[in-house]
Amino acid sequence: MSEPIRFYHRGAIQEVAASSSTPITRTVLQYLREDLHCTGTKEGCAEGDCGACMVVVGELHGDHLSLTTINSCIQFLPTLDGKALLTVEDVKQADGALHPVQQAMVECHGSQCGFCTPGFVMSLWALYLEQENAALPPSARQIDDALSGNLCRCTGYRPIIDAAHRMGALPPAPFDREQLIAALRGLQRQEPLSVTEGGRTFHAPRTLEQLTTLRSTLPNARILAGSTDVGLWVTKQLRELGDLIYIGQVAALQTLSEQDGWIDIGAGVSLEKAYAALHAHYPEALSELWQRFASLPVRNAGTLGGNLANGSPIGDSMPWLIALGAHIVLHGSRGPRSMPLEDFYLAYQKSALQADEFVRAVRIPLPRKGVALRIYKLAKRFDQDISAVCAAFACTLENGKVVDARLAYGGMAATPKRAALAEAALQGKLWNEENVRAAMAAMAQDFAPLSDMRASAAYRLKTAQNLLYRYWLETRADAPLPPSSLRAFAVAADRLKVAP
Numbered sequence: 452m453s454e455p456i457r458f459y460h461r462g463a464i465q466e467v468a469a470s471s472s473t474p475i476t477r478t479v480l481q482y483l484r485e486d487l488h489c490t491g492t493k494e495g496c497a498e499g500d501c502g503a504c505m506v507v508v509g510e511l512h513g514d515h516l517s518l519t520t521i522n523s524c525i526q527f528l529p530t531l532d533g534k535a536l537l538t539v540e541d542v543k544q545a546d547g548a549l550h551p552v553q554q555a556m557v558e559c560h561g562s563q564c565g566f567c568t569p570g571f572v573m574s575l576w577a578l579y580l581e582q583e584n585a586a587l588p589p590s591a592r593q594i595d596d597a598l599s600g601n602l603c604r605c606t607g608y609r610p611i612i613d614a615a616h617r618m619g620a621l622p623p624a625p626f627d628r629e630q631l632i633a634a635l636r637g638l639q640r641q642e643p644l645s646v647t648e649g650g651r652t653f654h655a656p657r658t659l660e661q662l663t664t665l666r667s668t669l670p671n672a673r674i675l676a677g678s679t680d681v682g683l684w685v686t687k688q689l690r691e692l693g694d695l696i697y698i699g700q701v702a703a704l705q706t707l708s709e710q711d712g713w714i715d716i717g718a719g720v721s722l723e724k725a726y727a728a729l730h731a732h733y734p735e736a737l738s739e740l741w742q743r744f745a746s747l748p749v750r751n752a753g754t755l756g757g758n759l760a761n762g763s764p765i766g767d768s769m770p771w772l773i774a775l776g777a778h779i780v781l782h783g784s785r786g787p788r789s790m791p792l793e794d795f796y797l798a799y800q801k802s803a804l805q806a807d808e809f810v811r812a813v814r815i816p817l818p819r820k821g822v823a824l825r826i827y828k829l830a831k832r833f834d835q836d837i838s839a840v841c842a843a844f845a846c847t848l849e850n851g852k853v854v855d856a857r858l859a860y861g862g863m864a865a866t867p868k869r870a871a872l873a874e875a876a877l878q879g880k881l882w883n884e885e886n887v888r889a890a891m892a893a894m895a896q897d898f899a900p901l902s903d904m905r906a907s908a909a910y911r912l913k914t915a916q917n918l919l920y921r922y923w924l925e926t927r928a929d930a931p932l933p934p935s936s937l938r939a940f941a942v943a944a945d946r947l948k949v950a951p
Contacts, residue, residue, distance in 0.1 A: 453647040456528060459509070459535040459634045460487070467528065469648035476685045476692060479523035479531060480504045483538060491539035491569045492523060495602075497686040499525045499679055499749055500835065502601030505570035507577050509535030511635045512705075516628055519723075519751040520577045520600065525682025526752065527675070529646050529653040530699060533638045535631055539569040542576050544624050551621035552576045555614040563605035571601050571611055574748075579618055580626055588619045592742070599834050600746030644700070653695045659703040659782070662809065665696050667784040670806035672696045676719065677753035679745075680761055696809075704756070704811065712817050715780075718756025718810040723747065725755040732817055736824040740767060743828055746835045756810040762796050762866065765905075769796075769867035771826045771843035773859040777815045783808035799865035821847045821854070823926045827918045831905070838862050839906035842918040846877070851928060853877045853886075862906075863898040863915055870897040873919065887923040891916040 455466040467482070469475060480497075483489045483506075495503035499522035506523045508531070509516060518537070542550045549557065552575045562568040578597040582589050589597070594615040603611065644655035654672070656662040665672070672694035675681055684690040698704055704719030707728050714732065716725050726741040744750060744767050758768050759779060773793045780789045784807045792813070795803050804810070818824075824845045830836040841861035847854040856874040861867050876890040900911040924930060 453652075454644055456532045456644075456646060457638055458531040458533065459631070459638065460538075461489075461541065464634070464638065465536075469529075469646045469653075471649065473528065474648050475527065475529055475646055475651055475653040475695060477528045478682070478686065479506065479526045479528055479536065482528050483523060483536075489538050489540050493566055493569060494524055495567070495570075497524045498683050499600075500602065500746075501567070502570040502574065502746075502748065503567050505573040505601065505748060507537040507573055507580075509537060509631055509635065511632065511639065514632075516632050516635070518577060518580050520574055520597075520748045521752045522600065522679075522748050525686060526678050527653070527682070527685075527695075529644070529655065530675075530678065530697060532644050532655065533635070533640060533700070535635060537573075539572055542572060550576065550579075550624050551618045552579050552614070554621055555618035556611070559610045559613040559617055561606060561611040561614040567601060567603045567605075571598065571603070574598055574601050575611075575615055575618060578615065582619065583623075583626070589615065595834075596742060596747050599742075600748040640700075651691075651693055651695075653697060655697045655700045657700050657702065659701060659811075662696065662698065662701050662704075663782065663784060666809050667807045669694050669696065674698060674757075674760070674809055676757035677721070677749075679749050679753040680757070698754075698809070706812075709817065712819075713814045714817060715812050715814050716755055717812050718760075719754055720756070721751055722753045722755055722758065723750035726750065729815065733824060736771070736826050740771070740826045740828055743830075743833060743836075744768075755813060759792065759795070759813060760802070760804070760810045762800065762802050763861075764799065764864060764866055765838055765841070765862045766867065767828060767838055767841050767861065770841050770859040770861045771824070771845075772813065772815060773867055773869060774843040774845040774857045775816050775822075775824065776845075776857065777813055779810060780812040780814060781805075781808045782811035787811055789814065793859070793867075793869060796866035796868075819847075821849050823848055823922075825922050825925060827921065829906075829914055829918075837905065840911050840914050840918070842915060842922075844919065844922045846882075846922075846926075848882055848926065851882055853880055853882050856890075858890075858919065860898070860915055863900045863911060868898070870894050870915075872897045882923070882927060884923065887920060891919055894919070 455468045457466050483492050493503035495501035504524040508521050509518050574597050643657050646653040673692050675695045675697045698719050704717040706717040708715045730737045730741050777792045778789045779792045779795050827842045828838050829840045830838050843859045845857045856877040858870040872893040873890040876893045880886040894916050900908045902908045
């Protein structure tokens with residue numbers, strides 16, 4: 452039997468029944484604009500890139516309230532069940548006065564045409580709430596991260612960043628968290644949600660057992676996590692998805708734990724939470740990649756498990772996880788099974804996942820002595836861009852020799868892939884320039900990359916080789932520069948007569 456979707460919005464509980472006008476793939480943005488007539492939220496790209504549709508979602512995790520930005524244009528309405536939806540209409544104060552975020556945008560001239568402004572306001576509002584009790588104002592990086600999912604064609608961003616600094620200096624505007632927590636407690640379900648329309652059903656199991664049974668019963672159903680990829684199949688490709696199994700309410704997939712030298716991350720853990728946990732162990736290697744991986748709203752919605760299950764050959768998570776020797780845990784009717792992540796990808800868009808299985812978790816080794824991890828992302832833009840090449844190296848070095856060589860790449864083949872011949876050229880050899888150059892030469896036999904809109908095949912191969920050289924410059928025993936210094940690449944590029 453189909454049930455109504457229940458969520459909190461504009462101070463009241465909303466109940467929405469599926470119908471021909473409200474299919475299970477109706478987006479949050481469509482519902483806001485067309486049904487609730489909350490037109491402050493805009494549609495710019497319908498693919499989660501521009502941020503004009505930005506909203507804040509409130510969710511309970513035990514007694515903790517999380518408030519995160521997401522792109523409403525690619526989120527399906529049933530995923531809101533049990534949550535709070537906060538839009539730009541909620542930002543103004545109870546007496547009708549502008550919120551400090553809005554006032555700061557006015558004072559700093561942060562809006563011109565105004566189309567993108569509501570999205571910027573929501574991103575800044577989420578940052579404002581996050582920093583409500585902070586001792587210090589938000590840093591430049593925190594502001595950049597908060598705004599990484601918003602695009603503007605008018606202001607050049609400087610006045611918007613000025614507003615981000617200004618908002619904390621204005622008289623504060625209280626936010627009633629307890630009222631929202633109380634409302635959300637009343638929305639929590641004990642049983643799984645099932646919403647049916649037009650012969651298609653949105654299933655939201657709550658336990659691992661329920662998910663396993665559903666997957667076994669409905670092997671052709673689409674597994675839905677953060678919708679950051681699947682949402683575009685609807686908004687851009689106009690695809691009919693059939694039955695959906697949403698894993699966002701399965702508590703067993705939301706776990707983060709450390710044991711026996713590994714960190715285990717459940718498939719339902721968001722990319723933002725996963726990268727935050729991993730960054731604590733690999734701060735130098737992951738700092739830039741974490742910042743450049745999509746945008747904050749995409750990381751808030753998307754999951755690491757979904758990113759790995761998708762298996763894009765240009766995905767940024769797979770190369771460094773493969774280089775570290777991460778394992779993926781699958782689960783089906785016969786129980787769990789684990790395999791090295793590199794063995795999971797069989798061919799383009801083809802994995803080892805069986806019809807009755809889903810991704811349960813990923814297991815990542817904690818730092819080990821002698822393993823030098825570095826990750827390099829090459830793209831046309833710093834923020835919010837897909838890699839032309841993503842390289843990750845995790846070689847074990849002892850007494851100036853390569854004990855274990857692991858070189859992994861994205862963007863170089865139909866799947867994320869290790870450079871086997873280049874690794875063989877380094878294995879057991881001295882970690883010196885001669886052997887590194889031999890490995891660079893061998894790499895030409897490892898890969899035959901394609902040319903596309905992001906890069907030519909020649910560019911990909913040359914930069915893949917040069918990144919290995921950069922890795923050597925940063926990790927050799929007599930490295931004159933700090934490992935994180937970008938100057939090291941400039942030195943490498945100059946020596947190879949290739950522009951950085």
